Every structure is written in C-alpha cells, then in structure tokens.
Amino acid sequence: VYLKSIEANGFKSFANKVDVSFDSGLTAVVGPNGSGKSNITDAIRWVLGEQSAKTIRGVKMEDVIFSGTDSRKPMNSASVKLTLDNGARGLAVDADEVSITRKLYRNGDSEYFINDERVRLKEITELFLDSGLGRNAYNIISQGEVDTLLKARPDERRTLIEEVAGVMKYKIRRKESEKRLQDTKDNLNRVNDIIRELS
Numbered sequence: 001v002y003l004k005s006i007e008a009n010g011f012k013s014f015a016n017k018v019d020v021s022f023d024s025g026l027t028a029v030v031g032p033n034g035s036g037k038s039n040i041t042d043a044i045r046w047v048l049g050e051q052s053a054k055t056i057r058g059v060k061m062e063d064v065i066f067s068g069t070d071s072r073k074p075m076n077s078a079s080v081k082l083t084l085d086n087g088a089r090g091l092a093v094d095a096d097e098v099s100i101t102r103k104l105y106r107n108g109d110s111e112y113f114i115n116d117e118r119v120r121l122k123e124i125t126e127l128f129l130d131s132g133l134g135r136n137a138y139n140i141i142s143q144g145e146v147d148t149l150l151k152a153r154p155d156e157r158r159t160l161i162e163e164v165a166g167v168m169k170y171k172i173r174r175k176e177s178e179k180r181l182q183d184t185k186d187n188l189n190r191v192n193d194i195i196r197e198l199s
C-alpha cells in the first residue's frame with residue numbers, strides 16, 4: 001500500500017484546492033517557515049481518523065477549516081482525500097485504488113468516505129488496523145518524536161513495538177470482546193432478576 005496523492009480543500013492554509021501527487025521513491029516538501037509543509041502531514045493524520053485537535057496543532061477540531069486571510073473569506077468546510085495504491089490488496093477492499101475522504105463542516109458535522117461511499121469512522125480505523133497504517137501507526141514521525149523514543153521507559157517502548165508489530169489490533173479486539181461479554185452478563189443478571197420476581 002503506498003500513498004499516491006493527497007487532495008485538500010479548505011484544510012488549514014489550503015484555501016485553494018491542492019493536489020499533491022507522490023511518485024515512487026522519496027518525496028521532499030520544501031518551503032519557507034509557515035508555508036504549510038506540516039499542514040500536509042496534519043492532513044494525512046486527520047484523514048486517517050485523528051480525533052485529537054491537539055495532535056494536529058489545533059485547539060478544537062474546527063480549527064482545521066480555513067479561517068480566512070485579509071483577502072479571503074473563511075471557508076465552511078474542510079476536506080481531505082487520500083488515494084492509496086492497493087494493487088497488492090494490502091487493504092481489505094477489492095479495488096486497485098482506495099480513496100479515503102474526511103470532511104468537516106463548521107457546525108461540527110463530519111463525513112467519512114471509502115471509495116466515495118459514505119462510511120463510519122470505525123470502518124476507516126478498522127481498514128487500517130491490519131495494515132500498519134492508521135492514525136496511531138508510526139508512519140508519521142514528527143519533529144521531537146525521535147527524541148521521545150530514545151528517552152522512553154522500557155514499558156513505553158514496549159507499547160510502541162507492539163503497535164508496530166500489529167499486536168495492538170488484537171488487544172483492541174480483546175477489549176471489545178470483553179466488553180460484549182460483560183454486557184451479556186449484565187443482561188443475564190437482569191433476566192434472572194425478572195424471573196425471580198415473576199416466580
């Protein structure tokens with residue numbers, strides 16, 4: 001699975017629709033301070049389902065919507081579309097290309113799409129759980145994170161290695177199963193109470 005292109009519209013400083021294509025090999029993004037280089041990686045994190053505004057350098061999620069300049073009105077929505085190559089079927093979608101889109105409106109409504117079909121956030125998160133991509137994956141290393149890794153405690157480092165090795169998805173699924181089991185036990189208790197009352 002590799003990233004072919006990013007399309008952003010109204011996301012942070014990208015008031016005009018931008019389309020960045022990535023060829024195979026290494027891509028470097030260069031530009032003066034404040035020109036929007038980090039906004040590109042923020043866009044990738046965001047479309048992969050980032051839920052913390054802080055991680056993408058905002059205070060509230062709506063901060064990702066273009067807020068206007070002296071000569072341009074603010075926009076009402078932000079959208080980002082990632083197109084990934086899926087020729088090797090690294091993602092569980094039967095198509096050679098997979099696009100992921102996230103759109104946020106100023107009123108707080110958000111929409112997610114996989115190949116232009118409306119989905120829930122959970123479906124995007126699950127698509128990437130198996131792939132080593134995703135919002136918690138270590139495919140984006142930001143300034144300062146290398147240092148954090150070197151200075152991490154052994155248990156913190158273990159968590160990180162577990163995430164990279166793909167153990168995390170099993171931990172998440174175990175937690176979900178445990179919750180379902182508990183809910184079922186609670187239901188059973190309630191049913192038993194009712195039976196006792198009736199008999």
Ligand code: ATP
Pocket residue numbers: 011012013014031032033034035036037038039040063064065066067068
């Ligand atoms: P540096 O090299 O300093 O890290 P950079 O090229 O990575 O800079 P970014 O941090 O990606 O730059 O871009 C920051 C710019 O994006 C700032 O000029 C900021 O005003 C602008 N910006 C961020 N959010 C919004 C928004 N919602 N609306 C308009 N502009 C925004």
